[in-house]
Amino acid sequence: MADQHAQSGEDKRPTEIPVIRWEEPPEGPVLVLLDQTRLPVEEVELVCTDAPMLVEAIRSLAVRGAPLLGIAGAYGVALAAVRGFDVDDAADALAGARPTAVNLAVGVRRAQAAYRAELARSGDTDKAAEAALAAARKLHRDDAEASARMAERGLALLDELLPGGGHRVLTHCNTGSLVSGGEGTAFAVALAAHRAGQLRRLWVDETRPLLQGARLTAYEAARSGMAYTLLTDNAAGSLFAAGEVDAVLIGADRIAADGSVANKVGSYPLAVLARYHHVPFIVVAPVTTVDRDTPDGASIEVEQRAGFEVTEVTAPQVPVTGPGGGIPVAPLGTQAYNPAFDVTPPELVTAIVTEEGVVSPVTAEALAEVCARSREVTIG
Numbered sequence: 216m217a218d219q220h221a222q223s224g225e226d227k228r229p230t231e232i233p234v235i236r237w238e239e240p241p242e243g244p245v246l247v248l249l250d251q252t253r254l255p256v257e258e259v260e261l262v263c264t265d266a267p268m269l270v271e272a273i274r275s276l277a278v279r280g281a282p283l284l285g286i287a288g289a290y291g292v293a294l295a296a297v298r299g300f301d302v303d304d305a306a307d308a309l310a311g312a313r314p315t316a317v318n319l320a321v322g323v324r325r326a327q328a329a330y331r332a333e334l335a336r337s338g339d340t341d342k343a344a345e346a347a348l349a350a351a352r353k354l355h356r357d358d359a360e361a362s363a364r365m366a367e368r369g370l371a372l373l374d375e376l377l378p379g380g381g382h383r384v385l386t387h388c389n390t391g392s393l394v395s396g397g398e399g400t401a402f403a404v405a406l407a408a409h410r411a412g413q414l415r416r417l418w419v420d421e422t423r424p425l426l427q428g429a430r431l432t433a434y435e436a437a438r439s440g441m442a443y444t445l446l447t448d449n450a451a452g453s454l455f456a457a458g459e460v461d462a463v464l465i466g467a468d469r470i471a472a473d474g475s476v477a478n479k480v481g482s483y484p485l486a487v488l489a490r491y492h493h494v495p496f497i498v499v500a501p502v503t504t505v506d507r508d509t510p511d512g513a514s515i516e517v518e519q520r521a522g523f524e525v526t527e528v529t530a531p532q533v534p535v536t537g538p539g540g541g542i543p544v545a546p547l548g549t550q551a552y553n554p555a556f557d558v559t560p561p562e563l564v565t566a567i568v569t570e571e572g573v574v575s576p577v578t579a580e581a582l583a584e585v586c587a588r589s590r591e592v593t594i595g
């Protein structure tokens with residue numbers, strides 16, 4: 216098991232094993248994932264041999280977070296192709312596995328388009344499968360590059376908004392290396408500030424109900440050696456009131472054309488708090504997260520998840536008792552409201568940091584202009 220308590224000033228790899236990798240053992244190609252449902256207790260690999268396994272891994276959040284979903288989806292199409300399954304069926308199943316993070320569909324459709332184009336050109340399914348794999352690998356590399364550029368731009372923005380350093384940054388959900396080909400989105404900016412000696416503290420929202428903040432962001436923060444403190448989501452208000460938050464940094468699952476931001480449920484209340492307390496609310500996301508075909512926040516489909524994620528807590532090391540496999544924390548039969556995401560309107564967002572530039576103030580025109588700088592086109 217990996218050392219969970221590293222607190223030295225030196226950067227360490229976020230996990231002992233890669234978050235996602237393509238392997239070609241003699242039995243046939245596989246996609247190997249770090250099972251994020253097991254963190255922070257243990258680093259366990261999940262080996263996907265076909266697209267349905269990957270669909271299940273996506274639904275269960277073994278693999279999660281917008282950019283990584285795109286990468287995984289693209290590799291999933293390649294997996295179906297090299298193993299001789301119906302590529303279009305696999306692509307549809309993968310793209311529909313979760314509805315809110317647009318990167319999933321972007322990644323899937325890019326690999327599918329590469330497959331189709333090569334098939335039309337050569338008529339050779341092996342070559343078409345290679346093309347799908349090459350598209351997935353490119354998306355993986357591009358995400359690492361985008362991540363580095365977002366970190367650079369985000370750090371420059373922090374310097375501009377908060378001259379003098381010593382930033383106390385609040386973040387929500389998980390946006391680091393666990394969701395990226397590189398160091399992530401919002402977390403990558405915090406990491407850049409830490410390396411520049413400008414991060415005094417990272418406040419980590421635990422992120423109910425599935426605890427991506429507690430289980431994953433705290434894990435990444437500990438391994439990077441940065442000063443961090445975990446809080447319950449509902450403690451954020453008192454932290455703002457005490458003047459302890461200088462900026463909020465979050466990622467995004469889908470950004471509508473008008474600049475509305477869908478991200479992990481609990482992001483919108485933070486935006487409202489930030490506005491009330493005159494604290495910058497900064498969204499960090501690659502241009503692949505901007506969906507020009509979704510006009511506004513009301514048009515974003517928000518994933519509704521099973522109620523047992525709220526009525527039970529699950530932990531790998533304890534005996535299971537409830538129908539969802541966890542320990543009940545509410546009476547049996549209790550109904551739960553469990554949206555996975557919420558939508559923050561553009562007027563509450565101080566800036567959207569992308570690899571192509573910073574959008575501030577957030578308007579549809581400014582967002583479109585920054586996205587147009589990207590060489591790749593988002594799905595239409």
Ligand SMILES: CSC[C@@H](O)[C@@H](O)C(=O)COP(=O)(O)O
Nearest residue numbers: 279280281388390400466467479
């Ligand atoms: C860079 S990741 C941005 C978002 O994908 C992240 O904040 C988030 O909400 C992830 O939600 P999850 O339900 O864990 O996939």
